[in-house]
Amino acid sequence: MKDTVVDVISFEQVEEIIEWVNKIHGFDFSGYSRASLKRRITRIMQLQQLSMYELKSMLVNNPSFFEEFLIEVTVNVTEMFRDPTFFKAVREKVLPYLSSFQRIKVWNAGCSTGEELYSFAILLDQENLYNRAFLYGTDINRNVLNTAKKGIYNLKLMKQYSENYMLSGAAGSLSDYYVAKYDAATIVNNLRKNILFSVHNLVSDGVFNEFQLISCRNVMIYFDVELQNKVINLFYESLCPLGFLCLGSKESLRNAELAKKFRVIDRVENIYQKIG
Amino acid sequence: MPRSLGLLTEWKIFIKKLADLTRHNNERVRKAKVVLIGCSAGGFTLVYDIVSKLPRNFPLPVIVVIHRSRKHKSSIEEILNSKSKLMVKVAADKDQLKRGNVYFAPSDYHLLLEPDESLTLDCSEPILYSRPSIDVTFQSVADVYHDNVIAILLSGANADGADGICYIHEKKGFTVVQHPDSAEVRTMPEAAINKCSADLILSNLEIFSFMETLATTVNHNA
Ligand SMILES: C[S@@+](CC[C@H](N)C(=O)[O-])C[C@H]1O[C@@H](n2cnc3c(N)ncnc32)[C@H](O)[C@@H]1O
Helix, strand or coil: CCCCCCCCCCHHHHHHHHHHHHHHHCCCCCCECHHHHHHHHHHHHHHCCCCHHHHHHHHHHCHHHHHHHHHHHCCCCCCCCCCHHHHHHHHHHHHHHHCCCCCEEEEEECCCCCHHHHHHHHHHHHCCCHHHEEEEEEECCHHHHHHHHHCEEEHHHHHHHHHHHHHCCCCCCHHHHEEEECCEEEECHHHCCCEEEEECCCCCCCCCCCEEEEEECCCHHHECHHHHHHHHHHHHHHEEEEEEEEECCCCCCCCHHHHCCEEEEECCCCEEEECC | CCCCCCHHHHHHHHHHHHHHHHHHCHHHHHCCCEEEEEECCCCHHHHHHHHHHCCCCCCCCEEEEECCCCCCCCCHHHHHHHHCCCEEEECCCCCECCCCEEEECCCCCEEEECCCCEEEEECCCCECCECCCHHHHHHHHHHHHCCCEEEEECCCCCCCCHHHHHHHHHCCCEEEEECCCCCCCCHHHHHHHHHCCCCEEECHHHHHHHHHHHHHHCCCCC
16 A cells, blocks of 8 residues: 655745746746646656656756656646537537638647547538638647647547547447557548647747637636636637637636627537627 | 433433544644545435535535546536535636535546635546546645645545545544445445544544534634
8 A cells, every 4th residue: 555645746846846947948837727737746756756856957957858747747638529518519509600611720729639629520521511621739749749640549449439429419430530450540531631730839829820610628727817818818819700719618708808709609518609 | 332321312422422522623623724525436415415404604615526427417516506505516617715615526527726725627537537536636625725624535436535535634634534334335435444544433423413513613714
C-alpha cells in the first residue's frame, strides 16, 4: 500500500513554476486553473521522482523536457462524438443553416488528438457538405497534433466511440470512416483531404481566418474567467456574421456583455450564433 | 450493551458519546470550512436522506461526489433541491463556494477547488475507473482548506475515497467513515479504514446526529 503524500508542491511553488516557464519558454500559464496545474505538476514530480529544484533545472537545461511537461500539464483527454447529444444538436440545428454558406470553414480550437475534428468531418460528410468545407484543428501541443495528423487510433477505442456515434443518431456506422488493421484504425483518406492541423495558442495568438463555425470544447474549463472572456472575444472576431460557436457541455456563455453578442441556439449543448 | 437497556437509553448513551467525541474534537470541527461527502454503489439513499435533512442554517457549503453513469441522466439534484431547505445544484464551472449550497459533482468530470474558492470542472483521465473521482475532489479541497475540512465517506463498491480520506487525515482534517456493517456495500468504507485511521466510524443514525451537531458546533462567523 502506498503512503499518502501531501503537499508535493504548494500553490506558491506553482506560481514559481508558472513564472519560470513564462521566462524561459515564453509560455503564459498565468490564466490557467491553479487547482488543475497543481494536480498535474504534482503528478509529473511523482512519476519522475523530481524535487522542485530538479523540476526547475530540467525546465532550463533540457529543451525536450518542456514538450513533455506541456503534454503532462495540460489535459488532452478526448473522444470521437463525445457528448452524442451535442453532435445530434449540431446536425439538427446548425448544419441546415451552414448549408446556405458557399464555403464552410470550421475551426476546432484545442483539438487535442483530432477525434473531435474528425467527428465534425463525418457530420459534414453525411449532409453532403464536406466538399464545400475546410476544417482547421489547432492546439498548443505538437505531440497531440502529430497524432491528429496521422489519424490512426486504437481500434478498441474506436469500438467505444461507435457507441457515441450511434447515440448521436448518425446514419450508417463509424466503421465506414476508418480502415482497421490489427489493433489500429486509420481514418479514411477521403475524410482527411480538407483538414489541416497546426499550432495555435489561444493565450497569445490572434485571428488567422474567418470561420462559419468554431468549436472549442473542454479547453476553457482550464482557464480563469478573465482568460475565458479574452478567448471568447477572439472567437467573436474570428466568426463571420451569423457564424456558430460551440462550447463544451459544461461551458456556457456567462459573461453578460459577451452573451449580448450571441444568440442562443441550444442552451443545454451550449451552441451559440454570432449576431450579425 | 446489556439487553435490559431500552432503545431510548441506548440512543441517549450514544448521543452522549457523540457529544463527548465532538467536544473532544470540538476545535477541529468548529473551524471547518466545508463538508465533503463521497459515495458510490449503495449510498444514494443515504446521501439523499442526509442532504434533505440539513437545516436551513447549515453553516457550511457541502460538496457531494457520487459515482454515476454518464449515460443515464440522473436528477437527484433537482429532486433534492425541491425537498431541501438548502440550494442543491450540479456544480458549474467557476461557481463560487457558498454556505447554504450543496454542490454535486457532475457526471463525467472531476471537481476541483481553486485557491479563490471557486470550482473547476476537469475532464482528465478517470481515477480508479471513476470520473468524478472522490479522491481527486477530497485532495483538491484539502489543498485549499488544509485542516479545515470535514470529509464523510459512505458505501461503495471500489476503493475510491480511501486515498482522499487519508490525504485529509494526513493534513489533520476531520474524517468520518460509514461503519462497514451499516453500508450497503462495504468495500469503500473498508478500504479507507484499512488505509488510515478515520476520526469517527459511524452507523447511519450516528451520521445523521453528527450532521445535526455540526449545525450547532461550527463557528458561524468563521
Ligand atoms: C481536454 S482537451 C479537449 C479536446 C477536445 N476539444 C474535446 O472536447 O474532446 C483540451 C486541449 O486544449 C489544449 N489547450 C490547452 N491550452 C491551450 C491553448 N492556450 N491554446 C490552444 N489549445 C490549448 C490542450 O493541449 C488539450 O489538447
